[in-house]
Amino acid sequence: MNSFTEENYLKAIYKFSLVHEKGASTNSIAKALNTKASSVTDMLKKLAIKNLINYKKYYGVTLTEKGEQIAISIIRNHRLWEVFLVEKLNFKWDEVHDLAEELEHIKSEKLINNLDSFLNFPALDPHGDPIPTKNGKIRAVKMIKLSQLTINEEGVFMHVKDSSDKFLKYLSKNKLEIGTKIKVLDKEPFDNSFKISYNNQVLIISENVAKNLYLKN
Amino acid sequence: MNSFTEENYLKAIYKFSLVHEKGASTNSIAKALNTKASSVTDMLKKLAIKNLINYKKYYGVTLTEKGEQIAISIIRNHRLWEVFLVEKLNFKWDEVHDLAEELEHIKSEKLINNLDSFLNFPALDPHGDPIPTKNGKIRAVKMIKLSQLTINEEGVFMHVKDSSDKFLKYLSKNKLEIGTKIKVLDKEPFDNSFKISYNNQVLIISENVAKNLYLKN
DNA sequence: TTATTTTTTTAGATTAATCTAAAAATTATA
């Protein structure tokens, strides 16, 4: 059995693995979990002993098969609880995250499978993220390049094709993060650039950028 | 904010207060929580500092107003989750306790009040125990003296009228505890004694005892 | 009312998760 804390580390590492292939750095985990790098190192040692991560000092970490399976099952729990809160208990989609963070750690196969069935086996959570199946499969979500949107359409930024450091730095400089809701305000036929808005700001992006941002809508 | 552990201590003390007016002893709490007396002493000091219990060394403890209010709200959570698990997720009434023990500690007024409303404001949990209201009121449950039952009727032992030490010792000697399901096998018109069965045992009780055992059915 | 038994508390350790400050390794820069 793993503690809530261990599970949160696994989740954080898993989420990084979706963006950077290389794995998560100590500092990135510390930032994600709001803790100190030294605490992260301690925990990484522990998780490595339990065979949940691949860890080599001074290098990033990745999840083992076993670690990934745990991370995915917690994400399944999280997303199913979010659906429950929104669909059955009348929560708004932006109010459910913190509660789901707590509910996700309650470990009972029967609980979560019955919840799944009660909710009619939803495929997506209220934020549009796919809900892993009971066997840990993550159903592919149909995504569309931002460049394919037309004026006034919107979508949620979900994935980048080019995951070079330069590109990711460009995104972070412009506060474009996974999960950001983006609306196309205008499209310039001359150079195929886009004028987009998100989080109350407006940005002009090049065709190249628009082709690398994947959204779901 | 109180830890899960602190909340479990408060709950245990509360449950004792329902049976013994005097309050819970260190040992009784240790037994209820499956821990050691020394651990209990440590925690009692902590809870006393937080003003959640009335504690005087070597004497039993009782809850303060504040402590009782917390205990009752956790019991409310517990019982509402039990209703949810049985009514919505198809659990059996004897499978829900441990899960509810975990769910009860998730603190969100909105969560629990919306759950209450979703479940249509149930008055009783699947075991027949009353669900405290949002303001901490515990609705009276209709109970009946064992002496009022007729042959073959049954009920769950819920309350004692006479809570003298002698009587409680008599009950504990005969393993008659709150929550025990009792069936009337026979009634002797001569002296109004009852032959009852519970937990696969049979016992003859006097009229006096039968008049002091309150059951719900 | 003294002696014995039981209960409760204290003293001192342990474990998980965290922290600060300092040391070591790696990466970036000149």
Add this chain to the structure above:
DNA sequence: TATAATTTTTAGATTAATCTAAAAAAATAA
């Protein structure tokens, strides 16, 4: 490639909850 800056790790503490063993207090029995 040497030096500076950054990142990561180690060393040593801290806090919450627990434990064992011993001491102290209260309850029970002789």
